[in-house]
Amino acid sequence: MPTTHYHDAYEILYLVSGELYYFIEDRTYQIVGGVILFINVYDLHRLVNVHNTKYERVTLLFKREFLHDLFVDSSLPPGVLSCFQSETNTIKLNGPDQIFIENLFSKMIHEDTQKPPGYDVYRKLLLMELLIFIQRKNLSGHHEHLVQPNRTHKKISQITHFINGNFTKPLSLEYMADKFSISSSHLSRTFKDTTGFTFIEYVNNTRLKAARSLLQDSTLTVSEIAEHTGFGNLTHFGRVFKAMTGTSPLKYRKQYLANGEFNSPQN
The missing domain is CATH 1.10.10.60 (Homeodomain-like)
Known part of the structure; x- marks a missing residue:
């Protein structure tokens, strides 16, 4: 990751395994396997791995316009991007939810690399499924504040x-x-x-x-x-x-x- 990092896209990071620190704007998050992290457009952020430990992650970046043609008036469903304005920035998933999310990311990666017929529309549908899943988790209270208490x-x-x-x-x-x-x-x-x-x-x-x-x-x-x-x-x-x-x-x-x-x- 570059020394200084921010971009004009939303970012979703899922840590498959390992442990990392993530710095976003003015907070430090300690994240472990099974955590999803949300980074808003233009938020200054940096992965911090001082001890060079091994980890596996999935990083997804997208722009709002990517989803516009799924809807007649180009407006997204209310609250579907609310996770990026949340003060917690994280969701800790249980075992079954981790399997669901990892399968969803596997489908996205397959569509992006193999490009079978209809892949462009299917990628958008998969992203919408992910965002709706996250929205429901947030509304049900299944998130926790992971700012390092040190x-x-x-x-x-x-x-x-x-x-x-x-x-x-x-x-x-x-x-x-x-x-x-x-x-x-x-x-x-x-x-x-x-x-x-x-x-x-x-x-x-x-x-x-x-x-x-x-x-x-x-x-x-x-x-x-x-x-x-x-x-x-x-x-x-x-x-x-x-x-x-x-x-x-x-x-x-x-x-x-x-x-x-x-x-x-x-x-």
Whole structure:
């Protein structure tokens, strides 16, 4: 998985076996075999496997438009994507449900790789079956909050939550360490172990997400966007933006406006 990772698609991850940590926005999840994890569009996330343990997973990404032609007016059934806005982000499945889900994923993989007649429609029907299954599980209360209760992880969660709400301000490792009563060296090491990002990577990516949105949807100048998103000056903004996207902020905006959309490299 790339060092920095978010995308314009919904993601469903199912851990078949093993144990992992997943960092999503400002939370760390400890997941084990039989857990389904839901990641919303543009949520910053990272798989964290500090000890390089073996695991098996299935990852499914899809865009909302993929399902549109199943319905006359292109609108999905109410609540079918609610799992991506849930505060828990996870469902722990029992044995029979694990077998059902693994069979469903096996069918999806078969349709995608073999492409038998009608595979495109059947893939969509299988995805709808999965989403309805998940919706029913959520409504029946068969989910559990899997945020790691470790005190260190709670501290990092507090710090990332603060960054998400204050990224427009000057933020340094030393400032955050002092604010949250932790040494700079310990914060630096623990932040990377817990989230998979260095402190500055996380801050820059949080700012970058906001900058991309403003480049697409506002009339602010590039210089104003640099200031509004906490980068401080245009030179620093341009350098970080190009390093992470492969293009300059101005070119990004021009390409977006020219195409109506912009499919940039995943970061």
